Amino acid sequence: MRVISGLCKGRPLKAVPGVGTRPTTDKVKESIFNIIGPFFEGGQGLDLYAGSGGLGVEALSRGIDQMIFVDQSYKAIEVIQQNLKSCHFEEKAEVYRNEAKRALKAVAKREMKFNVIFLDPPYAKQRLKDELIFISENDLLSNQGVIVVEHDASVKLNQMIGSLTCYRQEKYGDTAISIYKYS
Template identity: 60%
Template structure:
């Protein structure tokens, strides 16, 4: 697992020890950033089921200003800190050990909006549509922001969730990627 492009191109990232976390493959990560980027002129990202932090770190490497990393597993949090440090993104990152719902409620209180939100929950325990609904209800996405949902191909997501609509959808083996944005997005 490595950073594919940007300021940290080629940097190796540590994986979360054990089998509880499934990292996004480099091939899928590259495809995601080809769909939503590939580079950014600032902005804020949220990596909600961060695991090793690979998606958020890739966004930082490609020009996102700041990223909030959230995971509930202690081993994941330790790995995120190590990867952020090795890429010199400590000043651009916030890391929280929390579950997704509580993290989103804390973000609402801070009145933050994001240009990029990554939702990559464990495939068997997902509640992606409810999370996207919650994000829409509380208007956490910037005007031209996107939500990147990664999930197993055996699942299906709705075409429209509140004010968000599917902008792109691709499958890579057993992994599906759906990009959501606001109905009026310039994506």
């Protein structure tokens, strides 16, 4: 795993040890950023099931100003912090060990809006529809923002969820990427 582009291009990233985390491959990560726009002009991001933090670190490298990383695993939190330190992004990040639903409630309470939200939950524990509805109902996405949902290719998500529309979907083997924005 590595940072593909931007300020930290080529920098290696650590993976979370064990089999509990499924890192996004470099190929899929590169495809995601080609779809959502290769670079950002500032803004805030949320990496909800952060794992190693690879997607959020990539967004920081490509110009996002601030990123919130959330994961339940203590090991994942340690790896995220190491990857942020390696890229000198500690000042641009908040890292929380928390469950996704509680984290969404916390950012809603702070009345935050995000330019990009990454949802990449463990395939066996997906509550994607509920999370997308919560994001929509609590207006957590900026007007031009996108939500990148990584899921098992067999999972079928609705075209419309709340006020969000899936405008692009791609498959990479057993992985699918669905990208939502406001209708």
